[in-house]
Amino acid sequence: MTTAPLRVLVHGGGIGGLTLATALARRGHHVEVAELRDRLEALGVGIIQPSNALHVMREIGVLDECLAVGFGWEVLxxxxxxxxxxxxxxxxxxxxxPSNNGIPRPALARVLAxxxxxxxxxxxxxxSISELTDDGSGVDVTLTDGHGGRYDLVVGxxxxxxxxxxxxxxxxxAPEYTGFANWRVTLPRSPEVKGVVMSAGNLRAKALLTPISEELMYLGSVFAEAEDFRxxxxxxxxxxxxxxxGFGGPIAEAxxxxxxxxxxxxxxxxxxxxEEPWHVGRVVLAGDAAHASTPHLAQGAAMAVEDALVLAESLEAGSDVPAALAVWEERRRPRAMWVQAMSRAILKQETGSPTTAEEDELLKIGIPGAAHVLVKPY
Incomplete structure (x- = not known):
């Protein structure tokens, strides 16, 4: 561990931020989370926790709770x-x-909080943060609620x-719109939906059913949409x-x-x-703030919680905060960028969009191959 407990401000109380707060606090650091929302309930529908995300949940002590409120599954x-x-x-x-766990986002938020x-x-x-000054030895922060102070590290x-x-x-x-959008709706789970059911073909569209609890599933679909469409x-x-x-079978039934x-x-x-460093001095970006991907590998939240756990481990092993951040980024950037590139390539393939030579090489691995890559130690 670093020579003394750190005072850390986590800007954002989503999945990654709360995972980091737990991992750091369990290691004896003093952690504050600044969350813009008034509560953690309004978090959309559900998500998939693939095996690598569940590994992180085990490491921070909440695996059993996630499995209890979610729906574990093994077969795509x-x-x-x-x-x-x-x-x-x-x-x-x-x-x-389990290989995967579908879970309602509000339930996961409650577990992590x-x-x-x-x-x-x-x-x-x-x-949220209203003022921030990093003088090299610490970061002075003022929050919009009047709290704040001096921190050893600020994490975005x-x-x-x-x-x-x-x-x-x-x-x-700034975020780059891909030209596609996600439509999702939560529904009662059909008894036959015991894992993700994905339907795709020559419609230049994909639809899937994802179980997120014993009672619930969500219907998700991706379509090309104009940037200003709502x-x-x-x-x-x-x-x-x-x-x-154009879809029949379980998608039509849902x-x-x-x-x-x-x-x-x-x-x-x-x-x-x-593309520049994710950390500047004692301020670091993580999760979607640094490397947001399309959802085609179901790895967005998984990359965020991996970021969080590896950051906690790097701070524990590092001699000082800036050095620990450099080690963390060296470890995280290749994996997160691979997920981003593969996810974008799959989006293009599934929607009939032109792909590059590099994307064609990634697509030879495919979704099943990617799953095997991502269960390797990180």
Whole structure:
């Protein structure tokens, strides 16, 4: 461990930020989390925790809680647009936990917030950084709620629109819209949906069903959309039906249950690649703030929690904070950039978009091969 407990400010109380807060507080550091939202409930639908993410959950002591509120699964089912099963692909594991766990985002937020506070971290809701000065030996911060002080380290787990990234680099690394968007809606889980069911084909679209608890699943789909498009609040469910009209089988059955336009969650798929160092002095960017990817490997949150655990380990082993951050970035950047490149290549392949020679090489690995790469130690 570094010579004395550090005082750390985590800017952002999402999945990565709360994981880091727990990992650091469990190691004896003094951690505060500044979260702009007033509460942690409004976090969308659900996510997949692949095996590498579950490994992190084990390391911070919350694996059992995640599995209890989620839905563990082992096999990816691939269907054609009509719903005919083409393949059932067992997923690799890292350790003895399930290969994957679907989990509602609000449930995961509650698990991680409880873990962070139990470990000793403080979560400040409804606040963010208003002023920040790094003098080399520490960072003086003022929060919008009047709290703050001097910290040994400030970590930006503040998402794809990261204010801390703008503080370091201005608008140079603003999110890049990919031309595609994600439509999702939570539904009662069909008994036959015991793992992800993915349907793709010549429709230049993909739809999938993901179990996130014993009772719930979500229907997700990706389509090319104009950058300024937003669903009509009164007819979003009908707009989703129009886009999925060519799908049959389990996708059509799930779609028939979508009757409330307010239940449809729409999000543009954007990407961020900070090509300069992710750390400047004692301020560091992590997760989507540094390397947001498309969701095509279900690795966005997994990369964030890996970032968090490896950062905690690097600070424990490092002689000083800047040196530890350099070690952390050297370890994390190649893996996160590989996930980003592979995810973008899969998006292009599935939607019939032109790919580069480099992307064609990645696509030879495919989604099953990528899963095997990502269960290797990191």
């Amino acid at each position: 089912t691939i269907c054609d647009p009509a719903g005919t099963t083409l393949a059932q692909i067992p997923q690799p594991r890292m350790g003895d936990a 409880a873990a962070a506070t139990s470990a000793g971290a403080t979560i400040r809701f409804g606040t 787990f503040d998402g794809i629109g990261s204010p801390l990234r703008r503080h370091l680099y201005g608008e140079k690394y 669903p009509d609040p009164a007819t979003a469910h009908e707009q989703l039906r129009e886009r999925l009209a 779609l028939a249950q979508v009757t409330d336009p307010a239940a449809v969650v729409y999000s543009r798929i954007s990407q961020v690649t900070v």
